Amino acid sequence: MFRIQRENLPGLYAAIAAESDLFLPVKAAGKTNYALWSPECQPDLDTLKTVKSPKDVFFPQSENLYTCQRDAGKLSVTPEKHRDTPFVVLGMKACDVRAVAVLDKVFLSAPVDTYYAARREMGTIVSLACGKPEASCFCGTFGIDCAAPEGDVATWLTEDFLYWNPQSEKGTALTGKLTALLEPCGEETVAREKDGIHAICQRLPLKELSLSNWGAEAARKNFDSPIWEELYHPCLACGTCTFVCPTCQCYDIKDFDTGSGVQRYRCWDSCMYSDFTMMAAGNNRTSQMQRFRQRFMHKLAYFPANYDGMFSCVGCGRCVDKCPSHLNIVKVIKAFEKEGK
Amino acid sequence: MQEMIQRAKALLESGQVSRVLGWKKGETEFDVEPAFFDTAESLDGLFYNAFCGANLSKYLIEAGKKEGKTLVFLKPCDSYSYNQLLREHRVEREKAYIIGIGCKGKLTVNKIPFDGILSVQGADYPDYSENLTVETLYGTKHISYKEAMLERCHVCKGKEHVVYDELLGESQDTVDAERFAQVTALEAMAPEERFAFFQAELSKCIRCNACRNVCPACSCRKCVFDSTAFDSAQKANTTSFEEKMFHVIRAFHVAGRCTDCGECSRVCPQGIPLHLFNRKFIKDINTIYGDYQAGADLESKAPLTSFRTDDAEPGVGRG
Amino acid sequence: MPVNENWKPTIVAFCCNWCSYAGADLAGSSRLSYPADVKIIKVPCSCRVNPMFILRAFEKGADGVILCGCHPGDCHYSTGNYYARRRMTLLFSMLDYLGVESGRTRVEWVSAAEGVKFSETMNSFVEKVHGLGPCVRLGDLRCKK
Numbered sequence: 027m028f029r030i031q032r033e034n035l036p037g038l039y040a041a042i043a044a045e046s047d048l049f050l051p052v053k054a055a056g057k058t059n060y061a062l063w064s065p066e067c068q069p070d071l072d073t074l075k076t077v078k079s080p081k082d083v084f085f086p087q088s089e090n091l092y093t094c095q096r097d098a099g100k101l102s103v104t105p106e107k108h109r110d111t112p113f114v115v116l117g118m119k120a121c122d123v124r125a126v127a128v129l130d131k132v133f134l135s136a137p138v139d140t141y142y143a144a145r146r147e148m149g150t151i152v153s154l155a156c157g158k159p160e161a162s163c164f165c166g167t168f169g170i171d172c173a174a175p176e177g178d179v180a181t182w183l184t185e186d187f188l189y190w191n192p193q194s195e196k197g198t199a200l201t202g203k204l205t206a207l208l209e210p211c212g213e214e215t216v217a218r219e220k221d222g223i224h225a226i227c228q229r230l231p232l233k234e235l236s237l238s239n240w241g242a243e244a245a246r247k248n249f250d251s252p253i254w255e256e257l258y259h260p261c262l263a264c265g266t267c268t269f270v271c272p273t274c275q276c277y278d279i280k281d282f283d284t285g286s287g288v289q290r291y292r293c294w295d296s297c298m299y300s301d302f303t304m305m306a307a308g309n310n311r312t313s314q315m316q317r318f319r320q321r322f323m324h325k326l327a328y329f330p331a332n333y334d335g336m337f338s339c340v341g342c343g344r345c346v347d348k349c350p351s352h353l354n355i356v357k358v359i360k361a362f363e364k365e366g367k
Numbered sequence: 368m369q370e371m372i373q374r375a376k377a378l379l380e381s382g383q384v385s386r387v388l389g390w391k392k393g394e395t396e397f398d399v400e401p402a403f404f405d406t407a408e409s410l411d412g413l414f415y416n417a418f419c420g421a422n423l424s425k426y427l428i429e430a431g432k433k434e435g436k437t438l439v440f441l442k443p444c445d446s447y448s449y450n451q452l453l454r455e456h457r458v459e460r461e462k463a464y465i466i467g468i469g470c471k472g473k474l475t476v477n478k479i480p481f482d483g484i485l486s487v488q489g490a491d492y493p494d495y496s497e498n499l500t501v502e503t504l505y506g507t508k509h510i511s512y513k514e515a516m517l518e519r520c521h522v523c524k525g526k527e528h529v530v531y532d533e534l535l536g537e538s539q540d541t542v543d544a545e546r547f548a549q550v551t552a553l554e555a556m557a558p559e560e561r562f563a564f565f566q567a568e569l570s571k572c573i574r575c576n577a578c579r580n581v582c583p584a585c586s587c588r589k590c591v592f593d594s595t596a597f598d599s600a601q602k603a604n605t606t607s608f609e610e611k612m613f614h615v616i617r618a619f620h621v622a623g624r625c626t627d628c629g630e631c632s633r634v635c636p637q638g639i640p641l642h643l644f645n646r647k648f649i650k651d652i653n654t655i656y657g658d659y660q661a662g663a664d665l666e667s668k669a670p671l672t673s674f675r676t677d678d679a680e681p682g683v684g685r686g
Numbered sequence: 687m688p689v690n691e692n693w694k695p696t697i698v699a700f701c702c703n704w705c706s707y708a709g710a711d712l713a714g715s716s717r718l719s720y721p722a723d724v725k726i727i728k729v730p731c732s733c734r735v736n737p738m739f740i741l742r743a744f745e746k747g748a749d750g751v752i753l754c755g756c757h758p759g760d761c762h763y764s765t766g767n768y769y770a771r772r773r774m775t776l777l778f779s780m781l782d783y784l785g786v787e788s789g790r791t792r793v794e795w796v797s798a799a800e801g802v803k804f805s806e807t808m809n810s811f812v813e814k815v816h817g818l819g820p821c822v823r824l825g826d827l828r829c830k831k
């Protein structure tokens with residue numbers, strides 16, 4: 027266990043950034059989101075939830091796959107290079123770190139997504155425990171302990187110090203480069219912090235949320251339930267929930283005409299959109315109720331069915347905070363809880 | 368609120384309306400969802416308080432396609448949006464029974480800057496309190512009603528409903544700011560400063576399209592941003608062009624039709640002040656073509672589908 | 687912003703078929719010169735110009751965009767240019783508000799007999815845009831080679 031005084035954190039960031047790109051929560055224009063560190067930026071480790079999750083660092087909202095260029099009659103095709111420079115993402119909460127494990131299941135199983143794999147290889151995750159959980163948090167429902175996050179290095183922020191504990195080889199390697207700034211220390215303060223966080227978690231309004239009606243078997247059971255017709259009406263089909271969600275992983279592949287060539291890129295897609303999985307003939311989902319149902323069945327039934335019972339929701343609560351119509355996965359889980367009784 | 372429930376039940380049971388569009392309460396006072404009610408029993412769940420900021424008029428486009436009338440509760444600002452939809456023939460007047468509900472300003476939890484909010488007391492209708500008590504996981508806090516109010520309520524257009532079948536409840540004026548003050552302040556800045564301001568705000572955009580989907584003026588069956596023929600990516604925000612152009616293009620598409628209902632700014636997850644685009648167009652229209660409030664009535668000529676032979680030349684007064 | 691004297695701006699001119707395009711033709715046959723940087727796009731009427739065309743021109747690398755049409759009152763289709771005038775007034779004001787210098791956009795009414803006016807307008811517009819330098823605020827980076 028190590029620690030560093032809070033006022034020395036800018037030095038820590040500079041030291042990390044000297045060797046590799048550093049991504050951390052940054053306050054800009056009133057909101058906190060993950061961004062590349064620069065000496066002028068305003069790091070913000072006190073805001074619990076960033077608007078957009080950090081999944082961008084491993085799965086960017088849009089990325090180029092290859093470029094076709096026409097030069098004097100000759101056509102050249104240049105694929106994008108895979109990431110080959112290291113980076114560190116700091117400040118990830120336990121829910122967001124678990125979300126990376128969810129994305130790993132999808133992108134790292136055969137056939138491997140090499141762009142994603144390269145970023146995972148190059149990335150070191152420094153997670154941060156949640157000093158002040160929010161009322162909309164429910165990571166405990168998915169077996170996540172926000173007081174002891176996974177990650178290559180786990181950190182805890184107190185009033186005066188940031189406590190730093192390497193948890194993997196990558197974490198130890200990173201710590202090795204920062205020994206000048208980190209002082210070794212005992213484990214007592216962090217143990218007390220963890221207890222304090224657990225006590226707050228006991229008071230969270232969503233701590234009793236139960237997944238008893240969900241899981242791999244629910245795929246057949248809940249699909250035809252009339253509850254979906256009752257729930258979906260206010261849904262605006264906007265896509266906010268999918269874009270702030272740390273586990274949503276659907277993407278679209280498109281071409282852009284640059285004038286002198288074509289860039290093929292992929293970008294996040296949303297199952298809420300009317301053209302999601304739209305095909306030339308015979309669309310499988312034509313109503314918003316079907317799309318609404320699809321999203322939650324995926325998170326709570328299909329994903330566990332495909333990946334050994336792992337849910338693809340991590341209880342971060344961003345959809346609870348951001349949906350313009352106040353619809354969210356908690357309401358879906360609760361509606362089915364009632365049905366099960 | 369009991370009055371609302373009783374009136375809705377009466378209209379539903381008499382067969383005058385086939386369904387009711389209002390709100391229902393979720394877990395907390397600020398978790399309120401627009402909801403349809405089909406039975407008199409379910410109407411016991413009808414809810415209305417200071418957090419009911421959602422503009423229900425847009426849901427009437429779809430509701431109008433169903434059998435029978437829909438009873439809808441519209442706040443004064445929502446009624447302008449309904450009138451605008453009527454002008455554009457997106458809804459039929461006979462398909463809606465409108466109860467103009469009273470409003471004393473609406474709140475948003477986004478303006479309450481405390482961690483761990485569990486509940487907000489003092490937002491009940493019609494007895495709002497000037498100071499709200501906020502229970503949080505980390506202690507009890509207080510905030511004034513005005514501080515937690517939606518931006519649009521500070522520049523409220525007025526408490527008169529412009530279209531309704533009956534009125535219910537009292538309203539109260541909440542204006543305490545000048546409508547075009549922020550636009551004027553921006554216009555006074557140098558171009559580089561303006562650009563830097565908009566760049567900083569718009570680079571937060573995640574292209575979630577919540578603003579477009581909630582906007583009552585945006586009701587095209589096939590949106591230009593959903594068209595695969597449209598070159599610029601409608602989902603990705605890869606370049607600075609897309610970050611800015613989506614918002615400007617959308618603002619232009621609704622120019623002259625935007626009633627300034629403020630929903631776009633309310634729903635933006637990144638808190639981008641989208642109303643600054645729409646109000647710029649409205650200010651220009653008012654200054655150059657005469658005061659015009661979209662949705663105020665059904666007869667006046669819309670500014671972009673009419674003209675005068677002596678209109679000002681573009682760029683008059685510019686460098 | 688210091689501008690390389692040799693840099694040439696890219697100007698896109700939307701010209702209506704009946705008046706301003708004919709005016710451009712007249713400028714040509716009268717041997718009146720105007721910069722070759724001006725790319726003319728012929729439209730049937732100035733009213734055809736969708737604001738997205740203007741924005742798309744900037745996206746693809748234009749440094750200035752000018753709309754030319756018949757004089758108000760003389761539109762070949764009677765009223766098209768009246769609508770265009772309103773549209774462009776609002777659009778250009780919005781672009782200015784965004785921080786795109788107002789000198790980069792202009793509307794000019796040029797009749798079929800005004801070859802001289804066409805060439806003078808283009809000359810002065812190109813000079814103005816040249817003074818402002820390349821437009822960096824609206825371009826789509828993917829369109830730069």
